[in-house]
Amino acid sequence: MAVNSIERLDDTERCVDEVIRRVGKKITLGLPLGLGKPIRFVNALYQRAKDDPEIDLRIFTALSLLAPSGSSSLEKRFMGPIAERLYDGIPDLQYAQDVSNNRLPSNVQVSEFFFKAGSALNNRSQQRHYISTNYTHAARDLMDMGVNVVAQMVAPGELHDAPGMVSMSCNPDLTLDLVPMLRDLEAAGSPVAIVGEVNRQLPWFGRDAAISEDQFDMIFEHEASEYPMFSAPQMAISPEDHLIGFYASTLLKDGGTLQLGIGSLGAALVHSAILRHKNNDAWKAVFDYLKVAEYFPLAVKEGGVGPFEQGLYGCSEMMVDGFLYLLQEGILRREVYDHADLQTLINNGEIGSAVSLTTLDVLRREGLIDSPLRARDVNWLTRYGILRNEVEFKGGRLRVGDHTLDGDLDKPESREAIGALALGDKLSGGVAMHGGFYLGPKQFYQLLRELSDEDRDRICMTSVNFINHLYDHRFGNQRLKAAQRVHSRFINTAMMYTLSGAAVSDGLEDGRVISGVGGQYNFVSMAHELPGARSIIALRSTRKTKGEAVSNIIFNYGHCTIPRHLRDVVITEYGIADLRGQPDEQVYLRLIRIADSRFQQSLLSQAQKAGKVDSAFRLPESWLNNTPDAIAKLFSEAGGKDWFPAFPFGRDFTDQELVLGKALKKLKSETASRRGKLFTLLQALRAKDEEGRYTELLQRMGLDQPSGLREKLDQRLVVHGLQLTENPSDTGNSKP
Structure with missing residues (x-):
C-alpha cells in the first residue's frame, strides 16, 4: 500500500475543510458502530452540513449511542444524576440527538444496520432508512452505497513503544476491511478521505488493531478536547437470567470456544462459568438440584461438569466485559495459533x-x-x-x-x-480472545487500560469478517478457523421463539425493527458448519405486555430472524431444548417443555390442532411446575443470593437508585394499559409517606418538597411504586 501524506490537524473545522477539499460536498460517511465514533469530527461535519444546504451528507453506521435521559418526568428525575455521573465530559453525538428528535435537515440522511434495542421503534425516519444486512456484509454494502469518507477514533502508539502507529482498539471490525477497499477506489480515480481522531483514553491494542498512521489521510489531535469512553452500565441479573446462564454453563466443553453477546443473560452465563470453575462443589450441587443430567441429557453428552482445566478460547464479534473476567479467573486461557x-x-x-x-x-x-x-x-x-x-x-x-x-x-x-x-520454554504468540469490537461499563475500560503487556497481547481485536464466518475473501483460511474453533458454543438471545424452531430476534411482524440481525445469523449458520459446534438461543420464557404476562415461546409469528431449518439449542429459565435433527413433533414438545406452564396447554392445543403433535398427548406432571413461584422457591433453595447475586461484577447504580429503579419499573408495568393507568393514578392519589420512610428516596428524586400539582402527583406516584415493590401482591392490575 502506498504511503500517504498525512495532514495533522488540531482543529475540527480544518478537518472538515480538508474532507470537502478532497471529496467535494457529496459525502457518504462510514462510521464504526458503538464506541469508535470520532465525536468531535463527526459533530463538526454534521454542523457544517446543517449550515450549508449544498452539502449532501449520508451517514452509514450502527449503534449511535446517546446518554439515557428518560421520557416521563419521573424517568428524567431518575436518570439525570445517573447520566451526569456516567456520561459527564462525553460530548453528545449531535446527529443522533437530531435523529431521536426527528430534526435532521433535509440534506442529511442517517442509515443504520443495528439500533440500540427498541430505540428507533417509533422513529419513522430511522425505520425507513434502516438497512437490513449481516454484520459481515456491512463493509460491502458501504462500498455499494458509495462511501467516500471513513472516520475512526484511535489510540496513539506513543505510550506503547509503537511510534508511527495508531490502534483502532474498540473497532477494527469494519475499518480493517474498508481501508484497503477505499484505497483501491482511490487508485481507480475516485477521491476518498480517511480520518483518525486521537483519544488517549482509548485502551491500546496491538496485533491486527494497530496500523500505521500513514493509512489515514488526516489525523485530528487535540488533547484538551479528548473525552471519556461511552459506557453501558452493568444491569441486574434476575433469578430467571441466572438460571438461563446456569443451564448454558452446563453446555460449555472444556477446551472449547465461546461466543457471547451483551446483556444480563451473557453476564449470567459468565458468572455460572466462573462458579463452575472456582466453586465446583457448589455448582454441582445446583446441577444435581435441577436434575440436569436426568431432564436435559444434552448437557452430559456435549457439555461438562468439571473446572476448565484446558480453558476456553473466545471468538466473538463483541468482546463483552465478561470475557475479561473469564481471563482474570484463568478460564479464558486456551490459546490458538495462526497456522x-x-x-x-x-x-x-x-x-x-x-x-x-x-x-x-x-x-x-x-x-x-x-x-x-x-x-x-x-x-x-x-x-x-x-x-x-x-x-x-x-x-x-x-x-x-x-x-x-x-x-x-x-x-x-x-x-x-x-x-x-536453542529451544524455547513454551509456545508463544497464541491468542486467547479474538474480538471485533467492545462496549461495556466504565470499570471494563479501566481494566483494559491496566492489562499487563502479556495479557494484552493474548487479545486480538480484528476484522468482523475473520470472526463471524468461515468463508471470506480476506481471511479465507477456513481450515485454520475450524481448527481454532473446536467445540464452539455460540450463545445469542432472542425475543421470541416459534414452536417450529424459528428465532425472532430483531424485529416485529409489522415490519418495524427493534435492533438488527448483526452477527446472529452468521454464528447460527457457523454452528451448523463446524464439527462439534452448537448454536444456543437464550430467552426468558415470558415478558410483560400491557401489564400482563405473555409467552415468548409462541406457536408462530409473521417475522423471523433465524429460520427453522437452523434450529439447534434453546434455553429458558425452565431448561434446555435440544432441537437439532429432531422431527417436528419432538421440536414442538421440547419447546413446550421449557415454556411457562401458564401457556403450555394453549401451545399444545395449537400444535395438536395443526397436526404437529399427536392428539392423544397430555402434558406430563413433571412439566407443569414452570412457574415464577417455583423459580423463586428453586432460587432460594439452590443457593439464591449467596451464589447468584444480582451484580456479580460490580454495579454503576447506588442502593437508592436500585430501589427507585425497581419502583419505577413496576409503575411502568402497571400503567402499560389505559385501565392500568387509571387504576394506578387512583391508587397513587391515596399513597402517602406518613412515617417519613421514603424521605431520602424522595430527596434523590427531588420530590421531598414538591411544589405544584405535577410534582405533588409525581411524589405520590413514587410513594405508590415503592409500596408496590415492598408488597408485590398489593396490585389490582396483575393477572395470572
Missing part, C-alpha cells in the same frame, strides 16, 4: 504448550520443518517460541549468542546442543 497444521497438532494432543525436542520431531514428521534446519525453519520456529528469539540462521548453522550449532536433528550431539541452547 492450521500447528493448531491441529495441538488439538490432537501431539504438541503441548511446553517445548521439547519431541516438539521438533513431531513437526519434522508432519513435514512442517526439515532436517537439517533451514533459514525458513528457524524463522518459523522462533515465531512460535519453539526456538528462542535470539536464535539466528547464518552460514548454514544455528547461531545462539557466541555459539554455533549444527541443525541436523538426526545427530545426537546436535540434538543435545539444540535442546540445551
Whole structure:
C-alpha cells in the first residue's frame, strides 16, 4: 500500500475543510458502530452540513449511542444524576440527538444496520432508512452505497513503544476491511478521505488493531478536547437470567470456544462459568438440584461438569466485559495459533504448550520443518517460541549468542546442543480472545487500560469478517478457523421463539425493527458448519405486555430472524431444548417443555390442532411446575443470593437508585394499559409517606418538597411504586 501524506490537524473545522477539499460536498460517511465514533469530527461535519444546504451528507453506521435521559418526568428525575455521573465530559453525538428528535435537515440522511434495542421503534425516519444486512456484509454494502469518507477514533502508539502507529482498539471490525477497499477506489480515480481522531483514553491494542498512521489521510489531535469512553452500565441479573446462564454453563466443553453477546443473560452465563470453575462443589450441587443430567441429557453428552482445566478460547464479534473476567479467573486461557497444521497438532494432543525436542520431531514428521534446519525453519520456529528469539540462521548453522550449532536433528550431539541452547520454554504468540469490537461499563475500560503487556497481547481485536464466518475473501483460511474453533458454543438471545424452531430476534411482524440481525445469523449458520459446534438461543420464557404476562415461546409469528431449518439449542429459565435433527413433533414438545406452564396447554392445543403433535398427548406432571413461584422457591433453595447475586461484577447504580429503579419499573408495568393507568393514578392519589420512610428516596428524586400539582402527583406516584415493590401482591392490575 502506498504511503500517504498525512495532514495533522488540531482543529475540527480544518478537518472538515480538508474532507470537502478532497471529496467535494457529496459525502457518504462510514462510521464504526458503538464506541469508535470520532465525536468531535463527526459533530463538526454534521454542523457544517446543517449550515450549508449544498452539502449532501449520508451517514452509514450502527449503534449511535446517546446518554439515557428518560421520557416521563419521573424517568428524567431518575436518570439525570445517573447520566451526569456516567456520561459527564462525553460530548453528545449531535446527529443522533437530531435523529431521536426527528430534526435532521433535509440534506442529511442517517442509515443504520443495528439500533440500540427498541430505540428507533417509533422513529419513522430511522425505520425507513434502516438497512437490513449481516454484520459481515456491512463493509460491502458501504462500498455499494458509495462511501467516500471513513472516520475512526484511535489510540496513539506513543505510550506503547509503537511510534508511527495508531490502534483502532474498540473497532477494527469494519475499518480493517474498508481501508484497503477505499484505497483501491482511490487508485481507480475516485477521491476518498480517511480520518483518525486521537483519544488517549482509548485502551491500546496491538496485533491486527494497530496500523500505521500513514493509512489515514488526516489525523485530528487535540488533547484538551479528548473525552471519556461511552459506557453501558452493568444491569441486574434476575433469578430467571441466572438460571438461563446456569443451564448454558452446563453446555460449555472444556477446551472449547465461546461466543457471547451483551446483556444480563451473557453476564449470567459468565458468572455460572466462573462458579463452575472456582466453586465446583457448589455448582454441582445446583446441577444435581435441577436434575440436569436426568431432564436435559444434552448437557452430559456435549457439555461438562468439571473446572476448565484446558480453558476456553473466545471468538466473538463483541468482546463483552465478561470475557475479561473469564481471563482474570484463568478460564479464558486456551490459546490458538495462526497456522492450521500447528493448531491441529495441538488439538490432537501431539504438541503441548511446553517445548521439547519431541516438539521438533513431531513437526519434522508432519513435514512442517526439515532436517537439517533451514533459514525458513528457524524463522518459523522462533515465531512460535519453539526456538528462542535470539536464535539466528547464518552460514548454514544455528547461531545462539557466541555459539554455533549444527541443525541436523538426526545427530545426537546436535540434538543435545539444540535442546540445551536453542529451544524455547513454551509456545508463544497464541491468542486467547479474538474480538471485533467492545462496549461495556466504565470499570471494563479501566481494566483494559491496566492489562499487563502479556495479557494484552493474548487479545486480538480484528476484522468482523475473520470472526463471524468461515468463508471470506480476506481471511479465507477456513481450515485454520475450524481448527481454532473446536467445540464452539455460540450463545445469542432472542425475543421470541416459534414452536417450529424459528428465532425472532430483531424485529416485529409489522415490519418495524427493534435492533438488527448483526452477527446472529452468521454464528447460527457457523454452528451448523463446524464439527462439534452448537448454536444456543437464550430467552426468558415470558415478558410483560400491557401489564400482563405473555409467552415468548409462541406457536408462530409473521417475522423471523433465524429460520427453522437452523434450529439447534434453546434455553429458558425452565431448561434446555435440544432441537437439532429432531422431527417436528419432538421440536414442538421440547419447546413446550421449557415454556411457562401458564401457556403450555394453549401451545399444545395449537400444535395438536395443526397436526404437529399427536392428539392423544397430555402434558406430563413433571412439566407443569414452570412457574415464577417455583423459580423463586428453586432460587432460594439452590443457593439464591449467596451464589447468584444480582451484580456479580460490580454495579454503576447506588442502593437508592436500585430501589427507585425497581419502583419505577413496576409503575411502568402497571400503567402499560389505559385501565392500568387509571387504576394506578387512583391508587397513587391515596399513597402517602406518613412515617417519613421514603424521605431520602424522595430527596434523590427531588420530590421531598414538591411544589405544584405535577410534582405533588409525581411524589405520590413514587410513594405508590415503592409500596408496590415492598408488597408485590398489593396490585389490582396483575393477572395470572
